[in-house]
Amino acid sequence: MTESRNYRLVYGGGDESEIPHVLIVGGGYLGMYTARRLEKKLGPGEARITVVDPNSYMTYQPFLPETAAGSISPRNVVVPLRKVLKRTRVLNGRVIRIDHAGRTVDFEPNLGEPRTISYDYIVMAAGAVSRTLPIPGLAEWGIGIKTVEEAAYLRNHVLEQLNIADSTDDPDLRRKALNFVFVGGGFAGAEAIAELEDLARDATRIYPSISVDDLHFYLIEAADRILPEVGPQVGSKALNQLKLRGIDVRLSTFLESAVDQRIKLSDGAEFDAGTLVWTAGVKPNPVVQASDLPLGPKGHIDTTEFLAVNGVDGAFAGGDNAQVPDGNGGFYPPNAQNAVRQAPVLADNVIAALRGTKPTAYKHENLGAVAGLGMHKGAAQLFGKVKLTGRPAWYAHRSYHLYAVPTLNRKLRVLADWTLAFLLRRDFAGLPEMGEPRQAFEDASRPQVENGQLLRRVS
Ligand SMILES: Cc1cc2nc3c(=O)[nH]c(=O)nc-3n(C[C@H](O)[C@H](O)[C@H](O)COP(=O)(O)OP(=O)(O)OC[C@H]3O[C@@H](n4cnc5c(N)ncnc54)[C@H](O)[C@@H]3O)c2cc1C
DSSP states (O other): OBOGGGSOOOSSSSOGGGSOEEEEEOOSHHHHHHHHHHHHHOOTTSOEEEEEESSSEEEOGGGHHHHHTTSSOGGGGEEEHHHHOSSSEEEEEEEEEEETTTTEEEEEESSSOOEEEEOSEEEEOOOEEEOOOOOTTHHHHOBOSSSHHHHHHHHHHHHHHHHHHHHOOOHHHHHHHTEEEEEOOSHHHHHHHHHHHHHHHHHGGGOTTOOGGGOEEEEEOSSSSSOGGGHHHHHHHHHHHHHHTTOEEETTOOEEEOGGGEEEETTSOEEEOSEEEEOSOEEEOGGGGGBSSOBOTTSOEEBOTTSBBTTOSSEEEOGGGEEOBOSSSSBOOSSHHHHHHHHHHHHHHHHHHHHTOOOOOOOOOOOEEEEEOSTTOEEEEETTTEEEEHHHHHHHHHHHHHHHSSSHHHHHHHHHHHHHHHHHOOOOOOOGGGGOTTHHHHHHTSOOEETTEEOOOOO
C-alpha cells in the first residue's frame, strides 16, 4: 500500500496530495535539527515533513558516559521528537529499503506490517552504528555505548559486578567481577571508562569487602595514543591522568578473543572479565546499503559540499551516515559538531530545491573538542590553541554541553541532576533487573519450592 497521499495534513493548508513531501530518515542530531529548521522556514502548504525513527526521541550522545556514571538521569539526555517537532509527522519504526529512483521507502513500524511511503525529497540522517570485528565472543559478551539504553544498562551492570564481588566466597568469581575491559580509546571509550571507573571507585565506599585497589579497569587501544580528537599533547596528558588513577591502558594492543568472558589480548595477557565495552569506532548505518544511493569507499553516502547526494536529484545527506567533502581533499569528521551545523544548511538547501533557488555550500572550522573524564577531570582542546586538562577542562566540557543540549527543558533538568549530585553526592542504587522486568512475575507463576527448598532461578 502506498501511503504518502493518506497522511493527515501536517503543514499548512491546501490539497495534501499536491504538497511536496520531505521524508527524513532518522530523528537524531541531523534529522531533528533539519526538521526544526524546515518547520521554521517553510511557508504554509509548501511541504509536508515526516521524520522516521525507531525511537520517539533524539539522544544527546555526548552525555551517555555521564548517564552511565549516574550523573545524569537517562530520560534527561533524550528529547521527545513529538514535543519539539510540532508540525512534523513522526513515525516510529525503521526504514528498511530506499528506492530513490521510484521515490519510495519501505517502512517497518515498531509494531505492524511494513508499508511503502512515497516522497519527493529524502534526507538521509540515519547516523552510525558500532563497528565491530569478527572477534570470537565479542558479539555474545560485548556491549557498546551508543544508545541511552546501553548507558543505563552499564551503570546497573557495573554496580551489579560490585554486588557480585561483595557477595561471593569464590576468589575467581570475585576477580572476574572486578575486571572491566573497554576496547577503543577514542572519545566514547575514554569518556566511558573514566566515568565508570569514577563511579566504581566512589561506590567502594559502601562495599566493606572491596577497596579501590581491587578494581581493575583495562583500556585496550590499537593505536599508540588515545583521544586523537584533542590532539597529541592533551591526549598524552589525559593518558597520564588515566594511568595515575590506576587504569591499565594498553596501547598498540588488540582484543583477540572474549569467548565465555575469557579475555585474550595481543600482548599475551589472558584473564576473565565480567564487563566488556566495545567502543572501537563506528560505521555508517547499514540502511544506506539497502538503498540505490551512491556510496563512498567506506560505505558512507557520497555527498557534495551542498549536502546533496552526488549525481541524483531530490536526495540530501549529512551527519555520520554521509561523507561530506571539507574542501581540502578530505571529509568532515563524523561528530555532533558537524551534524548540528549541517542541519540548517541542509534544510535551507531542501527549501532551495523546492523553490528553485541556489543552494549554499557547507563550511565549518573545527571548534575543538571537550571530553569529561569523571568528576572534576577532563581534557579539552579549543579553537586549535587552548589546551586544557583536569578541572578547567571538566568545566569547559560541562559548560559546552549544557549550552549544546537541545531545549531549555533538558538544560534545566541536566543542571538539576548535576546540582543534586553535588549536594547529595552520587547515588549507588543499581537496578540490574530493569532489563528483565517480567522476571519476578514469571518466577511467581511457576512452582518455586521442591523437596523443601527454594528452586534456583531459571535465568
Ligand atoms: C558516547 C558518545 C559520545 C560522543 N561525544 C561527542 C562529543 O563530545 N562531541 C561531538 O561532536 N560528537 C560526539 N559524539 C558523536 C555524535 O553523537 C554523533 O556524531 C552524532 O550523533 C551524529 O549525528 P547523526 O544525526 O548523524 O546521527 P544520530 O544522532 O546517531 O541519529 C541517527 C538517528 O537515526 C535513527 N535510525 C537508525 N536507523 C534507522 C532506520 N533504519 N530508519 C530510521 N531511522 C533510523 C537512529 O535511531 C537515530 O535516532 C559522541 C558519540 C557517542 C556515542
